[in-house]
Amino acid sequence: MGGSHTFISFDLKYFTVGMTSLEVFDKVLIVNFGGQYAHLISRRLRELNVFTEVLPYVRLGKADVVGEILPKYKAVVLSGGPASVNELSFFKDVVMELINSGKPLLGICLGHQLMASALGGVVEPSLPEFGRTEVSIVKEDPLFNGWGAKEVVWMSHRECVTTAPKDVEVLAYSSSGCLAAFKVLGKPAYGVQFHPEVKHTVKGMTLLSNFLDLAGVRRTWIPSNYLRLVAEEVVKEVDPNSKVLAAVSGGVDSTVSAVLLKRFLGDRLIPVFVDHGFMREGEVAEVLESLRKVGLNPLFIDARDRFLSKLEGVSDCEERRRIIGEEFAKIFLELSLKDPSIKYFVQGTTYPDVIESGVEVGSHRIKTHHNVGGLPTWFNLKVVEPLKYLYKDEVRRLGAFLGVPEEVLRRHPFPGPGLAVRVVGPLTKEKLELVRKASKIVEEELRLAGLYDEVWQAFAVVGEDRWVGVKGDSRDYGYVVVVRVVSSDDGMTADWVRLPYEVLDRISRRVTSELSNVTMVTYSITSKPPSTIEPC
Ligand code: XMP
Numbered sequence: 001m002g003g004s005h006t007f008i009s010f011d012l013k014y015f016t017v018g019m020t021s022l023e024v025f026d027k028v029l030i031v032n033f034g035g036q037y038a039h040l041i042s043r044r045l046r047e048l049n050v051f052t053e054v055l056p057y058v059r060l061g062k063a064d065v066v067g068e069i070l071p072k073y074k075a076v077v078l079s080g081g082p083a084s085v086n087e088l089s090f091f092k093d094v095v096m097e098l099i100n101s102g103k104p105l106l107g108i109c110l111g112h113q114l115m116a117s118a119l120g121g122v123v124e125p126s127l128p129e130f131g132r133t134e135v136s137i138v139k140e141d142p143l144f145n146g147w148g149a150k151e152v153v154w155m156s157h158r159e160c161v162t163t164a165p166k167d168v169e170v171l172a173y174s175s176s177g178c179l180a181a182f183k184v185l186g187k188p189a190y191g192v193q194f195h196p197e198v199k200h201t202v203k204g205m206t207l208l209s210n211f212l213d214l215a216g217v218r219r220t221w222i223p224s225n226y227l228r229l230v231a232e233e234v235v236k237e238v239d240p241n242s243k244v245l246a247a248v249s250g251g252v253d254s255t256v257s258a259v260l261l262k263r264f265l266g267d268r269l270i271p272v273f274v275d276h277g278f279m280r281e282g283e284v285a286e287v288l289e290s291l292r293k294v295g296l297n298p299l300f301i302d303a304r305d306r307f308l309s310k311l312e313g314v315s316d317c318e319e320r321r322r323i324i325g326e327e328f329a330k331i332f333l334e335l336s337l338k339d340p341s342i343k344y345f346v347q348g349t350t351y352p353d354v355i356e357s358g359v360e361v362g363s364h365r366i367k368t369h370h371n372v373g374g375l376p377t378w379f380n381l382k383v384v385e386p387l388k389y390l391y392k393d394e395v396r397r398l399g400a401f402l403g404v405p406e407e408v409l410r411r412h413p414f415p416g417p418g419l420a421v422r423v424v425g426p427l428t429k430e431k432l433e434l435v436r437k438a439s440k441i442v443e444e445e446l447r448l449a450g451l452y453d454e455v456w457q458a459f460a461v462v463g464e465d466r467w468v469g470v471k472g473d474s475r476d477y478g479y480v481v482v483v484r485v486v487s488s489d490d491g492m493t494a495d496w497v498r499l500p501y502e503v504l505d506r507i508s509r510r511v512t513s514e515l516s517n518v519t520m521v522t523y524s525i526t527s528k529p530p531s532t533i534e535p536c
Helices: 037-047 057-061 065-072 085-100 110-118 204-214 223-237 252-268 283-293 304-311 317-338 351-356 392-401 429-448 501-514
Strands: 027-032 051-056 075-078 105-108 122-137 150-163 168-174 179-184 189-192 243-247 269-275 299-302 342-346 382-384 457-471 474-487 518-523
Touching (some): 027 057, 027 065, 065 085, 075 085, 075 110, 075 204, 085 110, 105 110, 110 179, 110 189, 150 179, 223 252, 223 382, 223 392, 252 392, 317 342, 457 518
Parallel strands (some): 027 051, 027 075, 243 269, 474 518
Antiparallel strands (some): 179 189
16 A cells, blocks of 8 residues: 555644643544445545544534634545535535635545536536446646556446536546546645545555645554543543443443443443343353453343343334333443442443434434433433444454454444344244344354354344244244344445355254244345344
């Protein structure tokens, strides 16, 4: 990869009294025009050790961009998005403000078109370019350091810049003659029609790295510095005479949060492991053992009966999530009543959780993840969220830095409400046992095939569907089990995994023979979007 990567850690000279690292990090703002593009850009920049924030474009429309927003950032990226430039013509003034501010600016796809259009260029429907395309670089520029005269990039557009604005230098054309890249004369502002954040753009990371160099962005977003940021926030937020409860489930997020806070809080951190009865087969013992290995000796609460009595027969998953969240909250509140010095509660909320739960202005609520915004109003412990700035891969990086064992970091994500969101229709003990056993088979077979670490999640789901079966001499009317195996980078989008037929065959044979009440196994072949990963 091109570009110079100097991994520097924080130098105290950057601090003035009262400053926190959040103010000292060089931040890049990504203006989100919808879809998942913005987060992919954000994650790629973070791979280059730069802190990013994603804001919906509407936020800029309402703010004093030059006085209020730009001073916080070292550079700005305008993302792609599903809209047409015409639909966003009201946003041209903001784009001109960004260009004229002299702040380093990179417009990608729709962002590139918005810049060109604001500067007086023509954007119109073109021959659509989707997927791998070749661009020709026609003018050398530091943005393209390390690029050859022709390179393969990833395009995804139906409109393009057909006439370049006059105040720009044309840097590249695509094979169908669209303006593929430009620089605004006299400003550190660029537009690229292709997607450098997509892996298929062969030298995309080099371009992003070049942009960061041009913008003078320091690469300080490394685990030792996230740790420092969290430490500062904990010191600021948490009263030194109080205790903090941390719900641990053995998952990556809750384990890393607790290990991290244990460092700063010592015995003031109380890890609690609640068995709600929706854990996977053998998981409770495994989790307790792995938590002890990382120095967390959690208080164990067996609440299986308590949860099941509230959830048996409940069909609606959102209702189940609400009940589970509420029961958890009650358990933690009961603990705090026994020890009044307990004033805080840790949540392993990550950056995508914050965004997917619709907390961010302009984003749409998809599912209520009970770890964000789902706490009942009467829950009066203050929430500490040490991972709220991090994507999942960064949580893993931080975990490794803190010495959390690989086997914990490699575990597949598992939803807080556990198997309760993998039973569709009324929740019954029978269906719960069925998904527990079938999921175990799915995981075992993936491990045997050496595929477990290659996929994001792999599990079984059961609903109300039935299928007639013949086992031995008798006819059965058994359950249909859906097997879902997906690959993903962050859970926000996912693709179904093309498992080898032999693996699918083994899973199907084992599920139908080991579980007498199952007569059909199906495999889910829908990605996210349009589907979600969990069934409900
Ligand atoms: P979906 O189903 O929304 O899942 O595509 C995205 C990721 O989030 C996990 N997930 C949850 N995690 N509480 C959680 O802590 C929940 O209620 C929940 N629902 C989904 C899911 O497993 C996937 O990794």
